[in-house]
Amino acid sequence: MESSDEAAVEKCRVHLRPGTLCDAARATLHLLPCEVLVNGPAPVERFFTPAIRQGTDGLEVSFRGRRLRGEEVVVPPGLEGYVMVMEEKGEGVGKDFSEGSSNLREEQELAAPPEALERDFDRFMGATASFSRFTLWGLETIPGPDAKVRGALTWPGLAAAIHAQVPED
């Protein structure tokens, strides 16, 4: 995700739909060492999963004719992985204004204080899947302990420590 300073950052208020976190089904995830320049569904189960081989050291597969080597990464204890999807602008807000789904009512009761929602300001996001592990793939080499994403997973723990209350002594 590219975020340059010059780009006008559109202000918005993001609401999480807590119910989706409980309902989210377990998903099998693969993190590839490349960027596919499109966002959308792909037939992973038909094209990718059946081609995975257990090699002598780690998993092997190929993508677009390039060899990948992979390993399982476990989400650190105390954390849970979610695949989050942002609802279209005004989608959730409109729904709330017109029909007011019961689900949303409940959420709003939890979120305090209940404010009026604005069409262009309030956005909703929800989980479509959850995971506690994923397969990390490297281009021709096993990503190993130095993989960036492994480092990234240490941040929540550090962040919690930084923000924790220091006991007065």
Add this chain to the structure above:
Amino acid sequence: MDLGELDRDSTSRCRLNSPVPAVCRKEPCVLGVDEAGRGPVLGPMVYAICYCPLSRLAHLEALKVADSKTLSESERDRLFVKMEEDGDFVGWALDVLSPNLISTSMLGRVKYNLNSLSHDTATGLVQYALDQGVKVAQVFVDTVGPPETYQERLQGRFPGIEVTVKAKADALYPVVSAASICAKVARDQAVKNWHFVEKLQDLDADYGSGYPNDPKTKAWLRKHVEPVFGFPQFVRFSWRTAQSILEKEAEGVLWEDSPTGDQEGSGRIMSYFSKGPRTHPHLPHRYFQERGLESATTF
């Protein structure tokens, strides 16, 4: 010919061989090397060796083996059966290189081109025969690339053997013709009974010759493009034909070693000489950079 091993795993390579005739371990032998399926954009490439004692070469010639390209499929099958019947003095071995192996070799970070892959496979097969105890005295090879350098390489690798590398060796030397028949029979069988690793829907088995210039093959490729995954592993992704279809009809993919655009490469050095203040984008702390973490401002 039992290609069962290939059916079990069609993503790598597999070796197949006849029993070694006892006489080939006793008498000096002549060995031919040839390949089938080097050009096609579909299916495996098959390397084959065929060998027999020098004293029995006339018997092999009597089978009327010829360059596999000049024979019909049924003639090749018939000749292969005959060679099997003469298993008391004719031996063969194959190395079937899957299209996936070819793609991943050619598209590796360090490019392993088809000529090197071919040379190494041929060398591996000759070595295999030696390891099996075949008394190889002469080797005849149909060339891949310039014959002189190839011959020099092989001769250097096997100093005790008389090596001959020639263009059209498959038409000149019966033992190479025999190898070309083994290779072609295996390639045809592998393509016909290809076991797709992917779970494909309405798969069209009519892919023509597999050569890039065959309109049927091109039509098949266009029909079976998958926007994200590209093609099934039956296709050699490294072929220009496959690449250009992907460029037009599949989604773009950027790899960490993909060549970057102008804005990063060429502009850089000159920017040191430019006047005026250079704008430095605000970079996050190294902790975050090293972990690929960025603060999200948009979703």
